[in-house]
Amino acid sequence: MKRIFNNNRLFSFLIPVISVILGLLAGAIIMLITGYNPLLAYQSIIHSIFFEPYYSGETIRAMIPLVLSGLAVAFAFRTGLFNIGVEGQLLVGWFTAVAVGIGFGDLPKAVLLPLAIIAAALAGAIWGFVPGFLKARFKVHEVITTIMMNYIALHVTNYLIRTYLYTQGERTPSVPESASLSSKFLMDLTQGSRLHWGFIVALIAAVIMWFILWKTTKGYELRSVGFNPNASKYAGMNVNRNVILSMAISGAFAGVAGAMEGLGTYQYMTINSTFIGIGFDGIAVALLGLNTSIGVIFGAALFAGLKIGSISMQSIAGVPTDLVQIIIALIIFFVASSYLIRWLLVRLKKGGK
Amino acid sequence: MDIMHILEIVIPTAILTATPLIFTALGGVFSERSGVVNIGLEGLMIIGAFIAAIMTTIFEGWGLGGASPWLAILVAAIASAVFSLLHALASITFRAEQVVSGVAINFLALGLSVFLVKLMFNGKGQTPYIKHRIDKTNIPFLHDIPVIGPLFFSHVTYTSYIAIIIAFIVWYIIYKTPFGLRLRSVGEHPAAADTLGINVSRMRYIGVMLSGAFAGIGGAVYLVTISSNFSGTTISGQGYLALAAMIFGKWNPIGAMGAALFFGLAQSLSITGEQVPLLKDIPDVYLLIAPYVLTILALTGFVGRADAPKASGIPYIKGKR
Numbered sequence: 001m002k003r004i005f006n007n008n009r010l011f012s013f014l015i016p017v018i019s020v021i022l023g024l025l026a027g028a029i030i031m032l033i034t035g036y037n038p039l040l041a042y043q044s045i046i047h048s049i050f051f052e053p054y055y056s057g058e059t060i061r062a063m064i065p066l067v068l069s070g071l072a073v074a075f076a077f078r079t080g081l082f083n084i085g086v087e088g089q090l091l092v093g094w095f096t097a098v099a100v101g102i103g104f105g106d107l108p109k110a111v112l113l114p115l116a117i118i119a120a121a122l123a124g125a126i127w128g129f130v131p132g133f134l135k136a137r138f139k140v141h142e143v144i145t146t147i148m149m150n151y152i153a154l155h156v157t158n159y160l161i162r163t164y165l166y167t168q169g170e171r172t173p174s175v176p177e178s179a180s181l182s183s184k185f186l187m188d189l190t191q192g193s194r195l196h197w198g199f200i201v202a203l204i205a206a207v208i209m210w211f212i213l214w215k216t217t218k219g220y221e222l223r224s225v226g227f228n229p230n231a232s233k234y235a236g237m238n239v240n241r242n243v244i245l246s247m248a249i250s251g252a253f254a255g256v257a258g259a260m261e262g263l264g265t266y267q268y269m270t271i272n273s274t275f276i277g278i279g280f281d282g283i284a285v286a287l288l289g290l291n292t293s294i295g296v297i298f299g300a301a302l303f304a305g306l307k308i309g310s311i312s313m314q315s316i317a318g319v320p321t322d323l324v325q326i327i328i329a330l331i332i333f334f335v336a337s338s339y340l341i342r343w344l345l346v347r348l349k350k351g352g353k
Numbered sequence: 354m355d356i357m358h359i360l361e362i363v364i365p366t367a368i369l370t371a372t373p374l375i376f377t378a379l380g381g382v383f384s385e386r387s388g389v390v391n392i393g394l395e396g397l398m399i400i401g402a403f404i405a406a407i408m409t410t411i412f413e414g415w416g417l418g419g420a421s422p423w424l425a426i427l428v429a430a431i432a433s434a435v436f437s438l439l440h441a442l443a444s445i446t447f448r449a450e451q452v453v454s455g456v457a458i459n460f461l462a463l464g465l466s467v468f469l470v471k472l473m474f475n476g477k478g479q480t481p482y483i484k485h486r487i488d489k490t491n492i493p494f495l496h497d498i499p500v501i502g503p504l505f506f507s508h509v510t511y512t513s514y515i516a517i518i519i520a521f522i523v524w525y526i527i528y529k530t531p532f533g534l535r536l537r538s539v540g541e542h543p544a545a546a547d548t549l550g551i552n553v554s555r556m557r558y559i560g561v562m563l564s565g566a567f568a569g570i571g572g573a574v575y576l577v578t579i580s581s582n583f584s585g586t587t588i589s590g591q592g593y594l595a596l597a598a599m600i601f602g603k604w605n606p607i608g609a610m611g612a613a614l615f616f617g618l619a620q621s622l623s624i625t626g627e628q629v630p631l632l633k634d635i636p637d638v639y640l641l642i643a644p645y646v647l648t649i650l651a652l653t654g655f656v657g658r659a660d661a662p663k664a665s666g667i668p669y670i671k672g673k674r
Contacts, residue, residue: 272590324464
């Protein structure tokens with residue numbers, strides 16, 4: 001029993017793995033109860049995402065914003081902050097990227113594309129800065145303010161689209177070619193999926209997060225504040241400034257996630273009557289990825305695969321796609337209740353001896 | 354159009370929109386007062402609305418007629434209370450991060466209810482419309498009172514008055530009964546409460562389950578008075594709005610009710626604004642974001658300081674300082 005607790009690294013790695021297995025098992029049980037064939041369902045998911053180029057392409061495409069929103073949540077987590085506002089930061093980033101793309105459409109691609117992405121990052125950063133500032137200055141819990149900021153983002157972006165960038169179909173016009181991430185090459189390679197160059201941006205972002213957190217003094221400070229704000233303050237760090245910085249950087253990642261949707265997947269932004277959910281999925285991705293860059297990529301791959309694979313699952317095994325939502329929710333429950341898994345593992349170990 | 358006429362449009366709509374929020378916000382008060390943060394109110398409302406849609410149709414099939422929606426609300430309350438056990442189990446017994454568990458509740462509720470709807474109705478994403486809803490009526494005698502009558506007692510549903518009365522009852526329970534004192538004590542200082550022989554876990558389970566029941570009623574009331582059928586987008590944000598109302602109301606039942614009514618007014622103005630001459634020129638975005646901006650301002654202390662129960666969000670582990 002002691003050995004398990006001492007070996008914390010292995011332990012924290014086991015928790016997400018076991019959670020995923022338990023989640024998939026629970027999903028299978030639900031399918032059995034409701035009269036579906038779980039084997040056929042899981043088989044159709046795996047077959048489509050690994051052996052059908054279109055679905056493989058779509059899976060990687062779906063991973064792009066999930067990686068970025070996962071990084072956003074993970075980055076804030078590292079400073080002990082819970083950014084539920086990724087959804088809103090993503091929406092303002094999305095809008096800003098599209099607006100810049102359309103507004104400065106005459107600029108050459110080499111200038112416009114980075115400009116649109118950076119503008120989206122800035123917009124997201126501002127949206128993250130507000131809850132960070134309120135936390136630092138007024139001690140307001142960031143969970144509540146970020147939720148409120150989500151709704152403000154939803155209504156404000158809808159209003160801005162309706163007032164300034166409206167075109168038929170409840171959406172903005174498409175961004176010009178010079179601001180687009182889409183690629184004919186990638187599209188042909190994957191038999192017409194919407195895969196775009198954004199996956200490179202997502203990978204770069206993952207490296208940037210790793211670099212900031214583990215290779216810079218500032219990153220050390222941010223993590224230190226996350227571990228113990230009081231000790232950090234005693235050591236002479238400015239806790240408040242780190243809180244604000246962390247939320248702003250987190251928001252920037254989320255803003256870029258929005259830019260990927262706006263410049264890559266869709267090339268425009270629709271008027272959303274409700275949230276798109278990528279920001280909330282980011283929470284699941286970050287948790288599953290243990291708030292590390294590499295873990296976030298794996299987590300995003302899993303959830304993107306489940307989501308895209310669920311389309312084939314519905315057509316082949318007849319299981320409604322919503323089952324995947326249930327599985328993801330259960331995985332979050334299991335990861336969150338890691339105490340339960342620890343307890344179970346210790347029990348198993350005891351029983352084995 | 355005179356001012357009276359405008360108010361006759363705006364106020365009844367405001368009360369109608371506020372009703373589900375009042376119920377759900379009261380649920381939030383129970384949970385947070387016991388020390389468990391409940392972001393899952395949205396999901397619990399979804400379960401309530403889903404069960405209400407199904408049960409009303411079933412009760413109608415049994416020939417219960419106009420009583421169907423009322424009975425459905427009760428079943429929805431029980432179902433949501435049971436569903437909230439998941440949140441209680443994760444956040445109290447398994448010491449999960451409560452916000453994460455709440456997020457999972459929201460995911461699960463939406464996935465599960467839409468999954469079941471598709472299962473029951475051959476792949477269709479929405480339930481049939483219920484036949485007997487709780488309709489707007491004029492309250493006998495009271496609606497004849499000049500001025501007040503047309504504003505507060507005409508075109509309203511009985512559920513609204515029940516919500517307001519229950520808000521006062523909840524206030525009484527939380528501030529004037531031994532049960533309420535115990536509930537608040539485990540939310541403020543669980544270790545002290547434990548020393549005095551209060552079962553912290555048990556009180557918190559009760560708090561969370563009450564929040565489930567109330568949020569379930571909130572979702573059910575939304576269904577039988579406003580939407581009449583259930584789909585994945587029926588409840589989109591009302592739970593979070595109720596959470597905001599609870600905070601804006603400073604974790605106090607009466608305050609939460611007041612905030613919910615105020616949010617209802619803002620929503621009602623954004624819906625009916627086009628009929629009102631003065632408001633026509635103001636973009637409705639200001640009214641739509643008003644509840645959220647005001648909640649943030651309330652938290653920063655510009656609109657009176659709001660403080661959460663001290664132990665809210667922290668799992669209680671016996672013997673740990």
